[in-house]
Amino acid sequence: MAVRHINPEGLHRSPAFSQAVVVEQPAKTIYIGGQNGVDANGEVVGPTVGEQALQAFRNLATILESEGATLADIVHWRIAVVDGHTFDEGVAAFQ
Numbered sequence: 001m002a003v004r005h006i007n008p009e010g011l012h013r014s015p016a017f018s019q020a021v022v023v024e025q026p027a028k029t030i031y032i033g034g035q036n037g038v039d040a041n042g043e044v045v046g047p048t049v050g051e052q053a054l055q056a057f058r059n060l061a062t063i064l065e066s067e068g069a070t071l072a073d074i075v076h077w078r079i080a081v082v083d084g085h086t087f088d089e090g091v092a093a094f095q
Contacts, residue, residue, distance in 0.1 A: 001024070002023070003023050004024070005020075005021055006022055006063070006067070008065075011040055012040055034080075036056055037054075037056055038059075049087075049090050050093050054093045
């Protein structure tokens, strides 16, 4: 089984983890690590949940595009919001 750890250009790089893992066989699947509202420099983007959620979606799109996929190809979503913040802005960004 071919497994690749990827860190596409335009995303924050960490020595501790890969942004995603691609498994090529028996069918190509992409396992993406939890994304948050940080830019390529590792800086939090904007003070609101909505701005940070939009950045997380941009990060997801970057990973998927690097492998020839899009957000429409995602089959399972899990969204978490830090306690004390409203979920409304995150949902609005998701929609």
